[in-house]
Amino acid sequence: MGIPEPTLRRLPLYYRIALEEKESGEENISCTVIANKLELIPILVRKDLQQTGIIGRPKTGYILDELIQVLEKTLDYKNNKKAILVGVGNLGKALTNYPGFKQCGLSIAGLIDSDEKKVGDVINGLTICTPADIKKEMRRTRARIGIITTPASSAQDAADMLVGAGVEAIWNFAPIRLSLPDTIVIENVNFSVSLSVLNSRLLLKVK
Amino acid sequence: MGIPEPTLRRLPLYYRIALEEKESGEENISCTVIANKLELIPILVRKDLQQTGIIGRPKTGYILDELIQVLEKTLDYKNNKKAILVGVGNLGKALTNYPGFKQCGLSIAGLIDSDEKKVGDVINGLTICTPADIKKEMRRTRARIGIITTPASSAQDAADMLVGAGVEAIWNFAPIRLSLPDTIVIENVNFSVSLSVLNSRLLLKVK
DNA sequence: TCGTGTGAATGACTTCACAGCC
DNA sequence: GGCTGTGAAGTCATTCACACGA
Numbered sequence: 379m380g381i382p383e384p385t386l387r388r389l390p391l392y393y394r395i396a397l398e399e400k401e402s403g404e405e406n407i408s409c410t411v412i413a414n415k416l417e418l419i420p421i422l423v424r425k426d427l428q429q430t431g432i433i434g435r436p437k438t439g440y441i442l443d444e445l446i447q448v449l450e451k452t453l454d455y456k457n458n459k460k461a462i463l464v465g466v467g468n469l470g471k472a473l474t475n476y477p478g479f480k481q482c483g484l485s486i487a488g489l490i491d492s493d494e495k496k497v498g499d500v501i502n503g504l505t506i507c508t509p510a511d512i513k514k515e516m517r518r519t520r521a522r523i524g525i526i527t528t529p530a531s532s533a534q535d536a537a538d539m540l541v542g543a544g545v546e547a548i549w550n551f552a553p554i555r556l557s558l559p560d561t562i563v564i565e566n567v568n569f570s571v572s573l574s575v576l577n578s579r580l581l582l583k584v585k
Numbered sequence: 586m587g588i589p590e591p592t593l594r595r596l597p598l599y600y601r602i603a604l605e606e607k608e609s610g611e612e613n614i615s616c617t618v619i620a621n622k623l624e625l626i627p628i629l630v631r632k633d634l635q636q637t638g639i640i641g642r643p644k645t646g647y648i649l650d651e652l653i654q655v656l657e658k659t660l661d662y663k664n665n666k667k668a669i670l671v672g673v674g675n676l677g678k679a680l681t682n683y684p685g686f687k688q689c690g691l692s693i694a695g696l697i698d699s700d701e702k703k704v705g706d707v708i709n710g711l712t713i714c715t716p717a718d719i720k721k722e723m724r725r726t727r728a729r730i731g732i733i734t735t736p737a738s739s740a741q742d743a744a745d746m747l748v749g750a751g752v753e754a755i756w757n758f759a760p761i762r763l764s765l766p767d768t769i770v771i772e773n774v775n776f777s778v779s780l781s782v783l784n785s786r787l788l789l790k791v792k
Numbered sequence: 793t794c795g796t797g798t799g800a801a802t803g804a805c806t807t808c809a810c811a812g813c814c
Numbered sequence: 815g816g817c818t819g820t821g822a823a824g825t826c827a828t829t830c831a832c833a834c835g836a
Contacts, residue, residue, distance in 0.1 A: 380789050383782065384827065390781045391762070408795060416762060421829060424796070436796045436835045454784040468679035473776070475675060478760055482780050522787070530685075547787050549780065553685055555598070555623060563790055565783040567776070569680070573689050573756065574597045575590065576772040577661040580729070580754050582587050583770055591805065615817060628807060631818070643813045643817045 381452070385426045390482075391416055392423065393449040400442050408439030455483040460521040462488040462545070464536040465528030466496055466506050469551060473527060474502045487519035492532070509539060516543045523547045530554045588659070592633045597689075598623055599630065600656040607649050615646030662690040667728040669695040669752070671743040672735030673703055673713050676758060680734060681709045694726035699739070716746060723750045730754045737761045 381389075395415050399407050409423040416423075427440070432448045434440040450456050458480075463470055466489050473479075474486050489506045491497060499506045507515055515521070524540035526533050526548060533552035540548060547563035550556055553570055588596075602622050606614050616630040623630075634647070639655045641647040657663050665687075670677055673696050680686075681693050696713045698704060706713045714722055722728070731747030733740050733755060740759030747755060754770035757763055760777055 381785065382827070386782055386785055387778050390775070390778045394760075394777075410795075419829080420795080422827095425828075428797080434796055437794060438836075439795065452785070453781045454788045455781075457788075459784075459787075468675045468682060472675035472679055476776065478777050479780065482777050483784060484780060523783070546790070547783055549783055553601075563783060563786045565779055565786070567774075567779050568597070569683065569774070570601075570685050570689050571594050571597045572772055572774050573686065573691060574660045575593055576730070576754055576756055576770060577666075577690060578588065578593055578659070579770045579772070580666075581661045581664075583753070589805070617817075626807075627817085629805095632806075635819080641818055643819090644815090645814080646817065 381429045385429050388416075388418075388423075388426055389430070389449055389453055392426070393446070393453065393455075396442055396446050396449065400446065405442055406438045406440065407442050407445060408434075411439070453482070455481065458483050458485060459523055460485055460487040460519045461523035461525050461549070462486075462490060462512070462515055462519060462521045462540070462543075463525040463527060464490045464509075464540065465526060465532070465552075466491040466499075466501060467527060467529075470525075470527035471501055473525065473551075474504065484523065486525065487521055488515040490515065490536075512539055512543045516545070521545065523549060526550045526552050526556075528552055588636045592636050595623075595625075595630075595633055596637070596656055596660055599633070600653070600660065600662075603649055603653050603656065607653065612649055613645045613647065614649050614652060615641075618646070660689070662688065665690050665692060666730055667692055667694040667726045668730035668732050668756070669693075669697060669719070669722055669726060669728045669747070669750075670732040670734060671697045671716075671747065672733060672739070672759075673698040673706075673708060674734060674736075677732075677734035678708055680732065680758075681711065691730070693732065694728055695722040697722065697743075719746055719750045723752070728752065730756060733757045733759050733763075735759055 392412055395412050396407060409420040413420040413423045430448045430452045432440060432445060461484055463486050489501060489504045490509055490512060491506050492509050496506050497508050524545040526536045528536045530552045533554050534556055537548055537556045537558060541558060541562060550566045553568050558564055599619055602619050603614060616627040620627040620630045637655045637659045639647060639652060668691055670693050696708060696711045697716055697719060698713050699716050703713050704715050731752040733743045735743045737759045740761050741763055744755055744763045744765060748765060748769060757773045760775050765771055
């Protein structure tokens with residue numbers, strides 16, 4: 379049940395390519411084209427796309443409009459969801475200003491920081507609030523997602539606060555494992571993990 | 586040949602736990618303990634650790650010092666590698682100030698930005714240089730890794746520049762697929778992919 | 793001929809089952 | 815009893831092989 383995660387991680391890449399092709403005036407796209415651009419093999423792309431339910435036509439491939447639509451539906455890009463971000467450091471600011479999220483159905487609608495010096499500052503049109511305002515902000519924004527960009531040491535507190543305020547999902551950029559009720563959807567972004575993969579590949583190459 | 590990627594992505598998590606346990610005075614650690622902390626199953630952890638070559642002892646588990654050492658070796662944490670970062674926006678600054686990389690064998694040793702207004706600024710002790718200085722910076726720092734935190738539109742240029750300057754690996758935070766010679770090790774961090782996974786899980790939960 | 797759809801085969805990763813040790 | 819080590823079984827993902835359609 380549900381789409382396998384490896385497939386899920388490739389669909390956004392197909393989506394981007396679909397938009398690019400659309401942009402350059404194409405009406406159809408084949409798995410071969412997508413595969414070439416991503417250095418994958420066509421059959422893998424075809425199997426992935428089968429998960430979305432789209433059906434293509436021999437020779438021509440898939441209709442671009444249809445592909446874009448079906449990916450938007452599968453990835454839930456059109457159903458705009460609000461998020462509250464906790465921890466407005468450089469990373470938090472970077473995410474707040476990141477233009478690509480809206481396309482993915484996310485808008486950051488509230489900012490929280492425990493540093494009194496930051497409270498009241500405005501980033502990208504949003505005023506930074508104190509942790510005490512979390513519930514008010516949740517009501518105001520009707521956010522369902524919490525984003526944690528605090529230092530590791532305060533990430534669990536941030537998580538507890540967000541869960542207490544009624545968040546359904548947490549997108550965690552702090553390099554620790556959070557303990558959360560298992561009703562909460564969690565996605566971790568851990569730079570050190572990514573770096574370690576790079577490290578190991580580099581080590582392998584040199585040997 | 587080489588450690589499977591799923592395992593590779595879990596090893597850094599084990600490493601962190603090993604350090605924490607060491608910190609709190611433990612001398613040994615078992616797979617069960619690690620597994621519980623990460624909500625994994627012990628046998629998976631054991632198989633992963635087997636990839637590093639470490640051998641444990643029944644009842645006691647693994648010797649912590651040995652585990653830490655063997656993970657550092659496998660993940661190449663002790664062989665300090667220099668990196669040059671291109672694109673000193675909020676994300677670039679966040680990475681430059683991120684304290685956890687040194688532990689993973691990475692130090693950001695040079696900063697490049699094409700914005701004349703930024704050139705000369707100092708971030709975390711590093712002076713921002715212009716793209717024209719890339720080769721000089723490479724010689725000075727003896728960097729092997731290039732980090733790209735530019736907007737998508739200039740990421741390919743940044744990559745070409747880094748490759749031209751002799752970088753061996755690229756850690757790419759821009760949301761596009763770079764075309765690179767296949768001698769270059771590449772690791773992409775794509776926030777939209779991670780977000781899409783979150784989206785889909787949330788969608789699934791609600792249904 | 794090129795590209796899709798389907799089901800089967802391969803391969804990779806995870807999990808199980810059992811043996812041995814402290 | 816708790817924990818590791820090993821090989822076998824099982825599951826999931828990828829790849830192949832074939833049939834069909836434009």
